[in-house]
Amino acid sequence: MLKEVVVVLSGMLLGYWLIEDFNPAELKGKRVFITGASTGIGEQLAYQFSKIGASVVITARRENKLKEVTEQCRKTGSREQVYDYVVADMTELDSIETVVEAAVQMLGDLxxxxxxxxxxxxxxFWTGSKQNLSSIKQVMTVNFESYIHLASYALPHLDKSNGRITIVNSICGKFAASLTASYSEAKFALDGFFSALRQELMTHNSGISITQCVLGYISK
Structure with a gap:
């Protein structure tokens, strides 16, 4: 997993560098909220942000894992930074505003x-079975709708700080692939929504930037 995460981070940093002469020191003191950070890419991003000098609040469903990651962030960063977590289930859309506000309160803003x-x-394979059809709602709720809710509640805070929205997307949101119909529907939707939102923010001369990280295959 570490090797794959290094590749992802290198790609993200390269993208920032190509776009705006990225300097990791610019992230020192930034207030960062990361979802899905109890394991995998989100966990490693939390460590990297902490190492650079950012304050980090993470969220996921498993409190025991969040505690472990938060403690590791403390060891990676400095005493001046904030490290905390919010337990949340992204199927519960009605609670997302509370999740964002909790993170903002912990960080001091965003x-x-x-x-x-x-x-x-x-x-x-998609066979049109009842199981196929029943999976659509949960996939779209977690992999698409919750992203929109999170970004929407974060917008007022990011507007004040000229902040950034980063979406970890997938190659399956750019190119159709066999065996991924349910997964791809949400990833294509993310690409469409956030690409349109980026244009709207530019039209309004907003200081908020949007970055989509389009990842290929990641082994577990």
Missing amino acids: DIIVLNHVFYLPLT
Whole structure:
């Protein structure tokens, strides 16, 4: 996993560098909220932000894992930074505003929100079965709708700080692939929504930037 995460981070940093002469020191002191950070990419991003000098609040469903990651962030960063977590289930859309406000209160405000959580489905052919159809709602709720809710509640805070929205997306949101119909529908939707939102923010001369990280295959 570490090797794959290093590749992802290198790609993210390269993208920032190509766009705006990225300097890691610019993240020192930033207030960062990361979703899906109890394991995998989100966990490693939390460590990297902490190491650079950012304050980090993370969220996921498993409190025991969040505690472990938060403690590791403390060891990675400095005493001046904030490290905390919010337990949340992204299927509960009505609670997302509370989740964002809790993170903002812990951080003192918000500079960067990283939307990374995902509901995984096994690779399978779409047969139109009842199981196929019943999976759509949960996939779209977690992998699409919750992203929109999180970004929307974060917008007023990011507007004040000229902040950033980072979406961890997938190559499956750019190119259709066999066995991924349910997964791809949400990823294509994310690309469409946030690409349109980026244009709207530019039209309004907003200081908020949007970055989509389009990842290929990541082994577990």
